Amino acid sequence: MANFNLMRELKIQTSSKIILLILDGLGGLSVEPGGPTELEAAHTPNFDRLAKQGALGQLIPISPGVTPGSGPAHLALFGYNPVEYDVGRGVLEASGIGLKVYKGDVAARGNFCTLDDDGTIIDRRAGRIATEDAIPVVEKLSTIEIPEVKIDVEHVKEYRFAVVMRGNDLMPDLDDTDPQRTGVPPLPVKALSQGSERSAQLFNEWISKAKDLLASEQRANGLTLRGFSTDPGLPQFADVYGLNAACIAVYPMYRGVSHLVGMQVVNFQGDRPADEFGIAQENWKKYDFFFTHIKKTDSKGEDGDFEGKVAEIEAVDSALPELLALEPDVLAITGDHSTPSRMKVHSWHPVPLLLWAPDTIRSDAQTTFGETNCARGGLGTFPATSLMPLLLAHAGKLEKFGA
Amino acid sequence: MANFNLMRELKIQTSSKIILLILDGLGGLSVEPGGPTELEAAHTPNFDRLAKQGALGQLIPISPGVTPGSGPAHLALFGYNPVEYDVGRGVLEASGIGLKVYKGDVAARGNFCTLDDDGTIIDRRAGRIATEDAIPVVEKLSTIEIPEVKIDVEHVKEYRFAVVMRGNDLMPDLDDTDPQRTGVPPLPVKALSQGSERSAQLFNEWISKAKDLLASEQRANGLTLRGFSTDPGLPQFADVYGLNAACIAVYPMYRGVSHLVGMQVVNFQGDRPADEFGIAQENWKKYDFFFTHIKKTDSKGEDGDFEGKVAEIEAVDSALPELLALEPDVLAITGDHSTPSRMKVHSWHPVPLLLWAPDTIRSDAQTTFGETNCARGGLGTFPATSLMPLLLAHAGKLEKFGA
Numbered sequence: 001m002a003n004f005n006l007m008r009e010l011k012i013q014t015s016s017k018i019i020l021l022i023l024d025g026l027g028g029l030s031v032e033p034g035g036p037t038e039l040e041a042a043h044t045p046n047f048d049r050l051a052k053q054g055a056l057g058q059l060i061p062i063s064p065g066v067t068p069g070s071g072p073a074h075l076a077l078f079g080y081n082p083v084e085y086d087v088g089r090g091v092l093e094a095s096g097i098g099l100k101v102y103k104g105d106v107a108a109r110g111n112f113c114t115l116d117d118d119g120t121i122i123d124r125r126a127g128r129i130a131t132e133d134a135i136p137v138v139e140k141l142s143t144i145e146i147p148e149v150k151i152d153v154e155h156v157k158e159y160r161f162a163v164v165m166r167g168n169d170l171m172p173d174l175d176d177t178d179p180q181r182t183g184v185p186p187l188p189v190k191a192l193s194q195g196s197e198r199s200a201q202l203f204n205e206w207i208s209k210a211k212d213l214l215a216s217e218q219r220a221n222g223l224t225l226r227g228f229s230t231d232p233g234l235p236q237f238a239d240v241y242g243l244n245a246a247c248i249a250v251y252p253m254y255r256g257v258s259h260l261v262g263m264q265v266v267n268f269q270g271d272r273p274a275d276e277f278g279i280a281q282e283n284w285k286k287y288d289f290f291f292t293h294i295k296k297t298d299s300k301g302e303d304g305d306f307e308g309k310v311a312e313i314e315a316v317d318s319a320l321p322e323l324l325a326l327e328p329d330v331l332a333i334t335g336d337h338s339t340p341s342r343m344k345v346h347s348w349h350p351v352p353l354l355l356w357a358p359d360t361i362r363s364d365a366q367t368t369f370g371e372t373n374c375a376r377g378g379l380g381t382f383p384a385t386s387l388m389p390l391l392l393a394h395a396g397k398l399e400k401f402g403a
Numbered sequence: 404m405a406n407f408n409l410m411r412e413l414k415i416q417t418s419s420k421i422i423l424l425i426l427d428g429l430g431g432l433s434v435e436p437g438g439p440t441e442l443e444a445a446h447t448p449n450f451d452r453l454a455k456q457g458a459l460g461q462l463i464p465i466s467p468g469v470t471p472g473s474g475p476a477h478l479a480l481f482g483y484n485p486v487e488y489d490v491g492r493g494v495l496e497a498s499g500i501g502l503k504v505y506k507g508d509v510a511a512r513g514n515f516c517t518l519d520d521d522g523t524i525i526d527r528r529a530g531r532i533a534t535e536d537a538i539p540v541v542e543k544l545s546t547i548e549i550p551e552v553k554i555d556v557e558h559v560k561e562y563r564f565a566v567v568m569r570g571n572d573l574m575p576d577l578d579d580t581d582p583q584r585t586g587v588p589p590l591p592v593k594a595l596s597q598g599s600e601r602s603a604q605l606f607n608e609w610i611s612k613a614k615d616l617l618a619s620e621q622r623a624n625g626l627t628l629r630g631f632s633t634d635p636g637l638p639q640f641a642d643v644y645g646l647n648a649a650c651i652a653v654y655p656m657y658r659g660v661s662h663l664v665g666m667q668v669v670n671f672q673g674d675r676p677a678d679e680f681g682i683a684q685e686n687w688k689k690y691d692f693f694f695t696h697i698k699k700t701d702s703k704g705e706d707g708d709f710e711g712k713v714a715e716i717e718a719v720d721s722a723l724p725e726l727l728a729l730e731p732d733v734l735a736i737t738g739d740h741s742t743p744s745r746m747k748v749h750s751w752h753p754v755p756l757l758l759w760a761p762d763t764i765r766s767d768a769q770t771t772f773g774e775t776n777c778a779r780g781g782l783g784t785f786p787a788t789s790l791m792p793l794l795l796a797h798a799g800k801l802e803k804f805g806a
């Protein structure tokens with residue numbers, strides 16, 4: 001893990017600027033032995049030019065062999081050991097839409113589901129109800145009142161919402177109500193420790209009132225809650241790294257984790273790489289660190305769509321000149337984990353890394369950006385949690401240790 | 404180290420099968436700068452084909468610069484930090500021949516030695532007395548009785564035996580009696596802590612009775628004890644990794660350490676690679692993890708026999724098709740440490756690793772199995788304790804960490 005005490009001691013303020021460009025699920029696999037991966041198959045003249053000038057390497061997201069979810073994978077990129085800093089999905093979801101979660105609050109991620117007459121789940125995502133249809137249903141939920149606590153409910157996307165309960169003596173040690181399959185009713189909220197029994201009761205009370213309010217709905221007539229959690233109190237970017245950091249991301253989860261580490265989450269329209277890079281340009285003077293997140297590489301990987309993932313990678317490469325025109329001092333292009341389209345899921349494979357820093361990089365012998373070259377790259381293969389110190393160093397933001 | 408709690412949390416049962424093929428002391432050195440190592444000099448068409456399809460890397464047995472003994476080196480391969488899990492040689496020796504050591508027992512490794520008339524050691528290995536000559540001597544020792552404790556003695560091989568003392572309040576914190584040289588008498592058992600004084604006394608009493616019984620022996624008229632230790636209570640493979648694991652090894656030490664981590668130690672005849680691979684075949688349906696250990700690569704290295712080590716490596720390569728015919732999902736070929744024949748001893752050099760997993764491996768640019776290529780391999784250079792999680796991942800036996 002990044003040694004936060006050492007970073008605090010060594011960090012210095014400079015005017016240099018760092019861009020961390022994450023292509024979600026970037027790492028891939030070849031379709032057949034000896035063939036190219038998605039990144040290797042993609043036509044990426046801009047990446048390749050940077051690869052030639054910069055240096056390549058491989059990041060291990062969590063530890064060898066461990067496949068990360070998106071939350072832990074991003075925490076690792078930001079320098080936090082995700083095994084030590086266990087951030088609940090509820091907190092990530094709530095934070096991602098700007099719903100504040102304070103120490104002692106309990107946040108959960110909610111899904112609307114469709115129940116049949118006897119209360120068993122027939123669709124765990126309520127027919128993927130459209131956002132515009134779900135918003136009024138969430139508004140119903142936000143009218144629920146429970147004595148002694150305050151409850152905030154916010155819509156996230158389609159069938160998803162976030163709920164945060166605030167009050168005294170609440171505990172997040174609660175089991176999910178999502179049975180993870182259809183044909184059975186949602187589970188009650190169960191306390192996983194003695195201290196959390198009252199919290200379980202309060203959430204069950206809320207669910208009971210919600211059920212009454214949703215009874216008349218066609219599709220979203222039920223709900224499940226999961227990922228009960230509270231503010232993990234993560235060390236903040238400004239304190240640890242001395243960075244004034246911005247998050248440019250479309251999806252709530254990534255915005256959530258960025259908020260938790262103290263980044264300013266920028267609001268914007270559009271979801272193409274060019275839209276995100278335009279926002280970086282608009283905000284260029286305000287921040288010294290830009291976390292820019294591209295989701296669709298991962299989505300195409302999970303769809304098993306090799307060509308689609310190739311196209312998303314190429315779209316980022318095409319838009320890159322706009323980012324380069326800002327003249328960042330350091331630009332890292334990598335992923336949070338691998339999502340090989342051959343496997344259709346996240347995987348444990350190391351993630352290709354391209355580090356470019358015209359003033360300070362020691363370039364290696366590699367000339368194109370791809371997994372095979374990254375495995376031979378000058379930066380070597382190292383834990384994702386060591387990336388942040390490396391970015392700071394190349395930006396001249398770390399002093400010498402010792403005399 | 405492999406994070407056991409994380410492994411326990413993420414492990415899943417599948418029908419996939421893993422083979423960990425250890426060529427003891429595999430890593431080598433070239434005889435002259437630029438020349439090939441033993442592995443590089445060997446003609447290994449099967450290894451090389453797998454190298455082309457799979458990926459290479461290097462394992463660091465303990466930590467950079469630290470030369471391991473065989474026990475710690477294997478513990479590391481199995482995912483246990485051998486600095487944290489200190490398993491005594493006595494326990495390894497006893498377990499290796501099926502002599503059970505329970506918590507609170509004290510096991511020691513025994514060597515017969517030859518003493519002259521005034522009791523000084525003139526041969527530390529009793530002229531490497533043959534097994535058939537040593538067995539009746541061990542039988543004499545097993546007649547010794549000491550009040551309050553029970554003592555089991557079993558022959559191991561040639562001049563070596565194991566002794567286990569069982570009783571109340573025994574402590575293994577005892578110093579070796581082997582002075583590690585001739586011309587001096589064996590040392591008395593010395594307590595290394597206050598609590599172990601009674602245990603020292605009991606062992607000294609046993610040694611005194613043994614001396615009387617051995618007085619008439621020609622060569623094995625004395626003995627030394629070392630590696631006093633008790634059951635370290637290692638986490639078990641089934642619990643930690645969810646594996647039903649088999650050990651196929653000829654030598655007691657390797658069988659012992661496998662037993663201690665919860666593997667089933669398979670009995671069989673023969674000591675050639677083909678014998679061991681045949682046993683894997685016979686037991687293929689019963690287990691999902693096969694630790695297969697080849698000793699002679701190390702022995703030849705310790706003999707300083709470069710060509711002999713090359714021949715042993717080639718023998719394994721020749722027999723390999725039998726193992727591949729079983730269609731394992733994951734096959735790792737590596738060593739526990741390096742034993743360069745040029746040095747004639749174990750060394751700290753990283754150990755070449757070949758990982759093959761047709762469905763999940765990300766192949767690298769390397770096409771033959773050897774130290775130079777492994778240093779450039781796609782898996783990078785990493786601690787041996789991370790190998791197990793990597794094997795599980797490639798076999799689809801680990802779930803995603805976090806959402």
